[in-house]
Amino acid sequence: MKCFVFRNATLEAFFPRGETTFSGYGDISRIPENAECYRWFYTLPPGIVASEARTLVEDFLQQLRLVLPQIPAGKPFELMRLAEPENAPLVLADSRVRDAVRFYNDALENMASERPATALLPAPPFGVDWRLWFLAQMPFSPAQKQAEPQAPAIPVLRKKCLVLDCDDTLWGGTLGEDGLGSLKIGGDFPGNAFAFFQKKCVELAESGIILAICSKNNEADVREVFEKHPAMILRREHISAWRVNWNDKAQNLREIVAELNIGLDSLVFVDNETRERTRVAEAFGGVLATPEFPERAHDLPVFVEKLFDDYFRCEKLTEEDAAKTQQYRDASVRNELVKNFTSLDDYIASLEIRLRVAPADAFSLPRLAQLTQKTNQFNLATRRRDEGELRDFLARGNAVFSLSVADKIGDLGIVGEAEISFSFDGKSARIENFMLSCRALGRGIETAFARRILQLLRARNIERVYAEYLPTAKNAPCANFLPSLGFAPEDDAPDSCFVLDLCACGEIAVAPFYRLDSDK
Amino acid sequence: MDSRLENVFKTTLGIDAVPAELSQTNCEAWDSVNHLNLVLALEAEFGVTFEPEEIAAMQSLAAVEKLLAAKAV
Numbered sequence: 001m002k003c004f005v006f007r008n009a010t011l012e013a014f015f016p017r018g019e020t021t022f023s024g025y026g027d028i029s030r031i032p033e034n035a036e037c038y039r040w041f042y043t044l045p046p047g048i049v050a051s052e053a054r055t056l057v058e059d060f061l062q063q064l065r066l067v068l069p070q071i072p073a074g075k076p077f078e079l080m081r082l083a084e085p086e087n088a089p090l091v092l093a094d095s096r097v098r099d100a101v102r103f104y105n106d107a108l109e110n111m112a113s114e115r116p117a118t119a120l121l122p123a124p125p126f127g128v129d130w131r132l133w134f135l136a137q138m139p140f141s142p143a144q145k146q147a148e149p150q151a152p153a154i155p156v157l158r159k160k161c162l163v164l165d166c167d168d169t170l171w172g173g174t175l176g177e178d179g180l181g182s183l184k185i186g187g188d189f190p191g192n193a194f195a196f197f198q199k200k201c202v203e204l205a206e207s208g209i210i211l212a213i214c215s216k217n218n219e220a221d222v223r224e225v226f227e228k229h230p231a232m233i234l235r236r237e238h239i240s241a242w243r244v245n246w247n248d249k250a251q252n253l254r255e256i257v258a259e260l261n262i263g264l265d266s267l268v269f270v271d272n273e274t275r276e277r278t279r280v281a282e283a284f285g286g287v288l289a290t291p292e293f294p295e296r297a298h299d300l301p302v303f304v305e306k307l308f309d310d311y312f313r314c315e316k317l318t319e320e321d322a323a324k325t326q327q328y329r330d331a332s333v334r335n336e337l338v339k340n341f342t343s344l345d346d347y348i349a350s351l352e353i354r355l356r357v358a359p360a361d362a363f364s365l366p367r368l369a370q371l372t373q374k375t376n377q378f379n380l381a382t383r384r385r386d387e388g389e390l391r392d393f394l395a396r397g398n399a400v401f402s403l404s405v406a407d408k409i410g411d412l413g414i415v416g417e418a419e420i421s422f423s424f425d426g427k428s429a430r431i432e433n434f435m436l437s438c439r440a441l442g443r444g445i446e447t448a449f450a451r452r453i454l455q456l457l458r459a460r461n462i463e464r465v466y467a468e469y470l471p472t473a474k475n476a477p478c479a480n481f482l483p484s485l486g487f488a489p490e491d492d493a494p495d496s497c498f499v500l501d502l503c504a505c506g507e508i509a510v511a512p513f514y515r516l517d518s519d520k
Numbered sequence: 521m522d523s524r525l526e527n528v529f530k531t532t533l534g535i536d537a538v539p540a541e542l543s544q545t546n547c548e549a550w551d552s553v554n555h556l557n558l559v560l561a562l563e564a565e566f567g568v569t570f571e572p573e574e575i576a577a578m579q580s581l582a583a584v585e586k587l588l589a590a591k592a593v
Contacts, residue, residue, distance in 0.1 A: 013560055
């Protein structure tokens with residue numbers, strides 16, 4: 001192996017084929033000893049919101065501090081700097097992203113000066129291709145040059161309120177037709193592009209902009225999405241006025257300005273339907289801003305940037321704005337203490353990982369089917385399923401579990417799937433499928449997930465659990481997984497078959513530093 | 521087959537021949553990483569941009585040829 005690259009995003013296109021081996025995404029649990037050189041190429045997500053920057057770079061540095069002593073002495077180690085953000089912040093006085101980048105780059109410099117054979121690399125001179133970011137987690141593209149820094153645009157008069165439509169604006173899909181479970185929010189494209197847009201709406205709310213919803217839907221349905229959809233980033237508390245009905249939107253906007261006691265000229269109306277925008281613009285003779293909405297979800301970041309430029313960017317927050325900001329920073333206040341960790345376990349403990357193992361439901365089935373299609377590395381049996389097959393499997397009295405993971409840095413959503421079938425006598429169970437997305441690898445989560453399932457099976461008085469490891473070209477990372485859980489090769493069966501005697505295997509415990517959210 | 525197209529496939533996937541029936545299912549090297557590399561190489565070679573839906577649909581050589589033809593390449 002010529003070179004080993006630690007990374008947290010898709011970077012393969014930037015390295016010659018065959019000479020480089022990559023870590024998993026943000027995975028520092030496996031460090032090969034036989035590479036000729038090592039590289040540290042962590043990147044910030046493009047368009048990162050200010051409130052997340054510091055937590056992220058501190059996490060990067062904690063990982064790097066754990067990796068550093070494990071790099072074989074004398075071997076070259078190259079550390080890539082983070083690029084300065086391409087766009088000006090929403091609030092110009094808010095230097096959190098810039099400060100976080102500098103904090104990180106300074107820390108790299110210190111590390112490089114302390115370890116021999118350690119060098120710094122400049123940030124790559126490329127820009128983001130949003131399409132490839134949302135599709136493939138590629139933080140910059142070889143075909144995009146980094147934008148030249150420009151003087152930030154500031155509107156003469158800052159607008160006060162952003163009025164948002166719902167269907168195909170805040171999420172992909174039509175609530176009334178597709179139902180709550182089929183909406184595209186979070187997860188893969190285009191859901192991740194809508195999640196990005198929602199995150200930016202929250203950033204606006206935290207900078208003092210009032211958010212309102214104006215949507216042609218049943219109000220109860222929309223409220224249910226805001227309250228119950230696990231991938232929603234915008235929540236009820238971010239919204240100050242609701243007009244969810246089948247009335248004319250111009251009328252709804254009149255009511256919203258009356259309710260909020262602001263002028264029509266301080267509204268920005270965001271709706272994906274040209275018809276609605278035209279109607280509203282005509283009704284108010286152009287007083288009200290009705291920016292054109294992008295047709296393709298991956299153009300949302302460019303749209304957001306233009307919203308900031310044209311209507312919402314400001315020099316600094318007023319006291320009133322700041323009070324609002326404080327109000328939004330509820331229970332999610334993060335522990336900002338900087339700690340140094342000497343072991344991977346300590347580090348994992350510090351992430352405050354929360355796991356939720358739950359039976360499959362209407363929300364999770366589409367994502368679970370997708371996981372079975374896409375997961376290659378940590379996948380015991382690699383049985384591909386579509387949604388219909390999973391439904392059939394459930395209808396036959398079997399169980400499908402989803403694993404959702406969140407930590408103090410963010411929410412990974414559903415990253416694990418397991419399918420369990422039961423014998424006729426109800427005494428034994430078989431793990432038909434078990435997988436964890438590569439996004440969540442390297443934090444011991446697979447073990448916690450499996451142990452949680454074994455606990456649930458034991459609670460159902462299951463005596464034996466069967467499982468298979470079917471090797472593929474890609475799934476070597478889980479080769480020793482079953483034995484590590486206490487499974488033994490099954491007698492008189494092919495090498496791929498394993499069994500665990502739940503009556504004889506003693507206590508099954510999930511490491512205490514994972515918090516298990518109660519199953520619904 | 522267009523020789524530029526053939527070259528893109530050979531160099532990106534590291535294969536010696538490009539059979540007409542080449543697809544993700546019959547070519548080990550055509551994995552998700554190389555799929556992305558293929559998109560980048562095709563866009564650079566032919567000066568086109570693919571929509572996300574098109575990238576997802578590009579599961580065989582035939583599909584790629586059809587998409588390029590639709591972009592009048």
